[in-house]
Amino acid sequence: MRDAPDPGVLLAWYDMHAREMPWRIGPAARAAGVWPDPYRVWLSEVMLQQTTVAAVRDYFRRFTALWPTVSDLAAAEDAAVMGEWAGLGYYARARNLLKCARVVAGELGGRFPDTREGLLALPGVGPYTAAAVSAIAFDRPETVVDGNVERVMARVFAVEAPLPGSKKELARLAATLTPAERPGDYAQAVMDLGATICTPRSLACGICPWMADCAARAQGVATDLPRKAPKSVKPVRRGVAYLARRPDGAWLVETRPETGLLGGMLGWPGSDWATSVPDHVPPVAAEWREVGEVRHTFTHFQLILTIMKAETDAVPERGDWMTSDRFRPSDLPRVMRKAFDLADPAP
DNA sequence: CAACCGTGGCC
DNA sequence: TGGCCAAGGTT
Numbered sequence: 001m002r003d004a005p006d007p008g009v010l011l012a013w014y015d016m017h018a019r020e021m022p023w024r025i026g027p028a029a030r031a032a033g034v035w036p037d038p039y040r041v042w043l044s045e046v047m048l049q050q051t052t053v054a055a056v057r058d059y060f061r062r063f064t065a066l067w068p069t070v071s072d073l074a075a076a077e078d079a080a081v082m083g084e085w086a087g088l089g090y091y092a093r094a095r096n097l098l099k100c101a102r103v104v105a106g107e108l109g110g111r112f113p114d115t116r117e118g119l120l121a122l123p124g125v126g127p128y129t130a131a132a133v134s135a136i137a138f139d140r141p142e143t144v145v146d147g148n149v150e151r152v153m154a155r156v157f158a159v160e161a162p163l164p165g166s167k168k169e170l171a172r173l174a175a176t177l178t179p180a181e182r183p184g185d186y187a188q189a190v191m192d193l194g195a196t197i198c199t200p201r202s203l204a205c206g207i208c209p210w211m212a213d214c215a216a217r218a219q220g221v222a223t224d225l226p227r228k229a230p231k232s233v234k235p236v237r238r239g240v241a242y243l244a245r246r247p248d249g250a251w252l253v254e255t256r257p258e259t260g261l262l263g264g265m266l267g268w269p270g271s272d273w274a275t276s277v278p279d280h281v282p283p284v285a286a287e288w289r290e291v292g293e294v295r296h297t298f299t300h301f302q303l304i305l306t307i308m309k310a311e312t313d314a315v316p317e318r319g320d321w322m323t324s325d326r327f328r329p330s331d332l333p334r335v336m337r338k339a340f341d342l343a344d345p346a347p
Numbered sequence: 348c349a350a351c352c353g354t355g356g357c358c
Numbered sequence: 359t360g361g362c363c364a365a366g367g368t369t
């Protein structure tokens with residue numbers, strides 16, 4: 001019988017190979033008694049939900065420069081926060097980020113809860129983020145389970161059952177390894193291992209600190225795990241977006257409804273999106289001309305968006321004129337930015 | 348509990 | 359180039 005993977009071995013590897021991140025207190029500083037700022041840990045963990053470290057870095061730096069504390073963030077304008085989040089995706093995170101900041105600043109004296117249960121009660125904080133903040137910011141012995149941890153556990157314990165059905169079993173196995181000492185560093189160590197060595201493809205088993213104890217490696221099935229249920233195909237939806245420009249340079253924009261796709265984000269007025277272009281009327285009277293098509297893939301469908309453009313100063317039936325000094329293309333979510341770039345190409 | 352919810356990088 | 363994938367949460 002092979003030994004169970006040793007958390008101490010992984011911590012020793014982490015002490016040598018921990019990656020630098022703007023929000024991270026490295027193992028050396030942590031050992032010297034430096035504690036992370038819970039606000040920065042929470043902010044980074046929300047940004048990292050389903051998002052790569054590379055994509056998060058600059059967003060994290062901008063957010064902490066603009067809003068150094070949770071109270072600063074709580075006092076920010078909604079539109080400013082949504083605009084800074086533009087491009088990062090999953091915009092419900094930004095809406096919940098603000099809600100959470102306002103609860104912490106307004107009801108909790110600006111201090112984040114240190115327990116998993118206390119954190120779980122906050123908007124946008126689920127099982128993963130609650131455990132991560134509790135472990136990383138407060139060094140509590142919580143088990144952090146994300147996609148990396150599931151993959152690593154499926155391999156070291158050779159779990160053949162496919163995801164997502166095996167989630168509970170993988171979480172149970174992960175909990176058996178969580179150490180009482182340095183649980184925060186350990187949580188980051190498993191995730192670093194999954195991100196750099198025990199990757200989905202092209203694994204680096206040869207340099208893995210847990211190689212000797214990995215059941216999948218021993219059975220030669222590491223690359224096949226974790227198994228996953230097959231995915232369904234993405235349907236295609238079509239729609240039309242209208243980009244109206246006033247002679248003074250203002251653009252006709254609208255803030256999308258709070259809930260649903262791209263909720264709370266800036267966008268262009270247009271039709272709904274459906275299998276075929278739904279019946280609709282343009283948001284303002286004008287001589288519209290088609291400037292092209294934008295294709296964009298969302299999580300569960302593909303979009304083909306026809307882009308119309310016109311100059312007019314008529315009174316719109318939908319949307320609001322945004323003057324050019326207030327309009328920032330970077331505030332637009334990606335598909336809306338693609339439409340803008342097509343209608344108003346950079347010189 | 349399955350569906351919904353973005354985006355960029357990688358091979 | 360298109361499918362796959364990432365430090366998930368909400369409903």
